[in-house]
Amino acid sequence: MKRIILNIIYCLLSFLFSIGLVSWIAIPTLDQYPRLHHMIERFEYTETVLILFVWLAIWLFLIQWQVGRISTIYLYLFYSVYLFLLFTVLFTKAKNYHSLSLDPFDIFVSDKKVILEALLNVIYFIPLGALYGLKANKLEFVTISLLTILGIETIQYVFYIGTFAISDIYLNFTGCMIGYFVCRWMIPRFKVI
Known part of the structure; x- marks a missing residue:
């Protein structure tokens, strides 16, 4: 009975958290980009x-946390969807947009949109850091994370689909570290099944 409760x-907690994260942080931030806004509007259930x-990702994780076992199938399904969403957000938000921001402090402003985007830049990369944490030691983690993030920023800049920003690099790396x-x-708490 205790386990059911x-x-x-x-x-309930997962559902409330997911509503807050998506409705108050993710969607308002993604809506700032015309291309993503158009994609969101095209599919009314986004x-x-x-x-x-x-909600399901967090709730299923918490259930697995409770029993001390994590399913490989859960990890495959979660990371398949997560990586698709990450790719979509990183590489489809802008068309013919090419910018370079070498100011490491450009996020320290009193603009709600900038702060929400900075927060989302951290949150986006938490699962990626967890994925690297499954097998990589600290040195491998730092190397792989920084190369991945630098690669993403470079691709956005070179292919005119975003901004190469120093602040994005340390925000993304902070998410990876978390x-x-x-x-x-x-x-140590989990047994992979």
Whole structure:
């Protein structure tokens, strides 16, 4: 009975968190980009699907946390959707946009949109850091994370689909570090099935 009540609490908390993350941070930030705004408008259930994905991902993780086992199938499914969404956000948000920002402090302004985008830049990369944390030691993690992030920023700049920004590099790396250290902290708790 205790486990059922705990799963219901996990379900409700995950759902509330997913609504907050998607409705108050992700969608308002993504709507700033005309191309993503058009994609979101074209599929009227975008927000609902994102809320459901985040809710299920967190809730299923918490259930697995409770029993101390994590399913490989869960990881495959989660990372398949996550990497698709990450690719979509990083490489389809702008068409013919080419910018370079070498100011590491460009996020330290009192503009709500800039702050939300900075927060989302951290959140986006937490799962990627956790993925790297499954097998990489600290040196490998730093190398792989920085090369991935530099690659993403370079692709955005070279192919005219975004901005190469120093602030994005350290925000993305911060997200990766959070994911890596959370994963390394949790690994002893889980048995992979």
